[in-house]
Amino acid sequence: MWTKCIAVGVFMTLAIGSNLRVVAETLPGTQPLTRNGDIAAQMVAGIDRFLLGEIEASILERAKHWEWDFSSPELHQQAIAANQARLAHRLGVREPRIPFDAPSLLATTETSALVAQGAGYDVFAVRWPVLKSMHGEGLLLVPVDRKIVADIIALPDADQTPEQIAGLADGLPAESQFARRLAESGCRVIIPTLVSRDMARRGGRANLSNREYVYRSSFVQGRHVIGYEIQKVLACVDWFARGQDDAEIGVIGYGEGGMLALYSGALDNRIERVCISGYVAPRERIWQEPISRNVFGRLERYGDAELLSMIWPRPCVIEQSAHPTVTLPGEGGAPGQITTPTDEEVRREIARAACTDHLIVGPVDGDQVNHPCGQMLASFLPAGAKLVTVDSAVKVVRMIDAAARQQRQMEEMDAYDQTLIRANDFRRKDFLKDLKTSSVDAYEESVEKYREIFYDDVIGRFDRPLLPFNSQSRKTWEEAKWIGYEVTLDVFPDVFAYGVLMLPKDLQPGEQRPVIVCQHGLEGRPTDLFDGKKAAYDNFAATLCEQGYIVFAPQNPYIHQDQFRTLQRKSNALGKTLFSTIVPQHQQIVNWLKAQPNVDPQRIAFYGLSYGGKSAMRIPALVPDYCLSICSGDFNDWVLKTATTQHKFSYVWAGEYEIYEFDLGGTFNYAEMAALICPRPFMVERGHFDGCGDDEWIAYEFAKVRNLYQAKLHLTDRAEIEWFIGGHEIHSQGTFAFLNKHLNWPQSLP
Known part of the structure; x- marks a missing residue:
């Protein structure tokens, strides 16, 4: 004989007095669970839908973080100052840069700093201090025997070298060598080397791009490969701003260089004109792009439209050109890709800007892929300056070991990150x-x-x-x-x-x-x-x-x-x-x-x-x-x-x-x-x-x-x-x- 006992307030029902147990199929106060299949996968899919909804909602939510004032440049600067500081912090642009009088010429007893000569300008290999143990390195194109019409930082895509956009190396058609064309038109141009997307096995394990390799150590310490490169750009701005020639300062870039031009222009109003090619787009799919573009909280406040608005009233040229075509495999690193948005997507993003009267938007110039094109370069130049076309080729004096330079840039960033590790102990103690x-x-x-x-x-x-x-x-x-x-x-x-x-x-x-x-x-x-x-x-x-x-x-x-x-x-x-x-x-x-x-x-x-x-x-x-x-x-x-x-x-x-x-x-x-x-x-x-x-x-x-x-x-x-x-x-x-x-x-x- 056995007695059935229904325990009030107990999770289960037991039969006491025999080996038989009668157990409830559901817990008291709950409905029957009817989900089948892989519930873990369903849970991940549900979170994914939730996050995609939050990303879409962020477009409208950004407005509550801004109080724009376009009545004067001074009031505009005051209105954006807090968001400017927040953006710099999220990008890892934190430490004061090292002042310097001028870039150093890179020469030895056997090689000259002069690497090429063009129509009315010389090209030098240069290096300049940025942060402790970190330097920028690249090319400087200097007009010869004529007035400098503008001081320009020209930024190639991550998979382009300074030599390519200066016409010293193969890889780009003449129309796309925008640094060379600006130098021919009387600009002094400095071209920083960017960390590339080249892939390599790190520690014999994960296959990472150079940019992700730097990103990993930087990000967890509140720094960023993007931030380090912005610091290199702004170090050049520091140098130009101390000059006596009164030339306007501009930043121009394509692809990853366009990204850096946009961020730099938003952060520093000493940059008087900006040109962005192959970058502006809606950012709601930034999670699909290379992880080295991952900026924490980017979509909370900063779509590309908001960054463009921060540049006001300085002229900003946007070229709707093809973006770099990039596919990074997920072989221990983050999979990522860069594709070209539709013209309509770009137009919608630009239309979201709080003010557009400073924006100069141009279409793709024919079938050209690697821009900026001539039309956009002409719009980018200061008033009175003229874009010229030169038929003569650049005379190359010597070639630079681009691979060794790339390695130096990465090693310096890594060395800087490694010094932060122990220094952070003191930061946290103070925190x-x-x-x-x-x-x-x-x-x-x-x-x-x-x-x-x-x-x-x-x-x-x-x-x-x-x-x-x-x-x-x-x-x-x-x-x-x-x-x-x-x-x-x-x-x-x-x-x-x-x-x-x-x-x-x-x-x-x-x-x-x-x-x-x-x-x-x-x-x-x-x-x-x-x-x-x-x-x-x-x-x-x-x-x-x-x-x-x-x-x-x-x-x-x-x-x-x-x-x-x-x-x-x-x-x-x-x-x-x-x-x-x-x-x-x-x-x-x-x-x-x-x-x-x-x-x-x-x-x-x-x-x-x-x-x-x-x-x-x-x-x-x-x-x-x-x-x-x-x-x-x-x-x-x-x-x-x-x-x-x-x-x-x-x-x-x-x-x-x-x-x-x-x-x-x-x-x-x-x-x-x-x-x-x-x-x-x-x-x-x-x-x-x-x-x-x-x-x-x-x-x-x-x-x-x-x-x-x-x-x-x-x-x-x-x-x-x-x-x-x-x-x-x-x-x-x-x-x-x-x-x-x-x-x-x-x-x-x-």
Whole structure:
């Protein structure tokens, strides 16, 4: 004989007194879950739709960030000053440039600085200082025995050399050699070398373009390959502006050079005229372009139309020419492409500008591809200057080793980035100077400011309310000691959370137990944590549930390779990250768990491995409902790991191109993220042979955490690290004891 007992307020229905158990197919208060197929893929697709909608909405949203005033140049400058400073910051144009009297001529005892002679001008190999240990390098075209009609910075596309646009090397037709044509017309022209898109295996692993290689180390430190090149342009502007010839200063570029001309003109009103060819377009698909064009928050405020408006009242020539045709493979680097927008798309973007009376827009000149063309060059020249046509060829005196010059430019940028890594320690210390450690209460009050900064400026916050749960569930697993339910929860339109709720079978009516949210790693599934098929996880979710804990294993969206990595690209365009969506998912999960009758809302913990360890640093920092956090297989000197080109464990060599978050170098390394978790308990699980980093760097970063918890706040038992002989895996020893202690759970290891 057996008795059926329906437990009021308990997650499941049991039959007591026999071996028979009758278990509900859905959780109380939830609707039946009817989704089938790959729910993780459906979740990623939903986030994708949400982000694309946010990108489209950003076009109209940008207006609220601007208060234009075109009544005078002075008032216009005042009106755009804050957005100008913000743009410079996002582009990494931060440090003051090194003053110099004039570029240095590059010559040796065996070679002259003179490399060519044209009709009325000489061409020199030159170099000029920009930042500490960083120089610009390229060609200087100087008129001979005549007045300089304009001082021009001419910028080729990234896959063109200065020699090509100056007519010294093959590759471009004469009409497209715009630097040469400007020099023939009486302009002094300087041509910086740009970092190219040439591909190479880095560290024997990821196949990256030169531009992405520089981008990676720069971006995480708040700098950018674009910003470094803008600094080189503006260093030339500094030099021209100190001159005595009163010549107007102009910037002209094609492709990537057009991009730099647009940014430079928007940032510096000493540039008196701008010409952009092969670049202006709607930017809502910037996430498809090469990742080296990724500027954090670009679409929040700055479409191309807004940048063009910033140049007012200075004349800006826009040529609707064909853009460079670029396709970059996804072979460890970010796939990307550049295509030519339709004329209608370009016209619509230009029409969005707040003022267009300073814009001179021209069509494609016949079938010419690599521009600017003659018509646009004539429009670009100052009043009174005339574009001339010269039939004589340029006389080349000597050829320059362009490959060696390219390597020097890259190495200097990399060297600069590497010096920032340790300097950033001091920046972060100064950044956190307002933290109060006189007491735990004072600390908790003062840390809230930094939590807001982390969410708003680093992770990125979607300022919208969470939807009602609309919770759905179905029973999918039943083991000897626990039952597993798949659960979905609505978060935002098109965004839902999905995971597995694991319930011990010995739950009693009215009993409240702690919950451990167990997080999988890259390309993982909730099942990896309890089905015993992946040794690295040590079946830890199932083991914890067998010990009596309620367990929730969420599906995080870092799955399906480029499908999820493009979510980061789309998010970055909006000033957001992957975690801008993941954090609300977890907030909704925690909100739902706290509403369940058998959950103790004060005892919900987080424990994640690998990418789940990255989650353990970021999510509890922003979801204070998590009462503790355990980071396994990921804790590191994170800025070093993502920016170094000196260590084998660096992400610079890896295929996770989405891993880079803007300006962690100056704000939140892992010690600072742990500071946002403090005073809640925090633990690191570290295998000595885990290739994610070297022991000394993990210890270096954790020492800062220990100092905060133990030395400053006297929280002597709340910050721990367990070192074990093993690799990238869950160890299930010290961490389980840590959970039992801080969740006040009496169970011991089996």
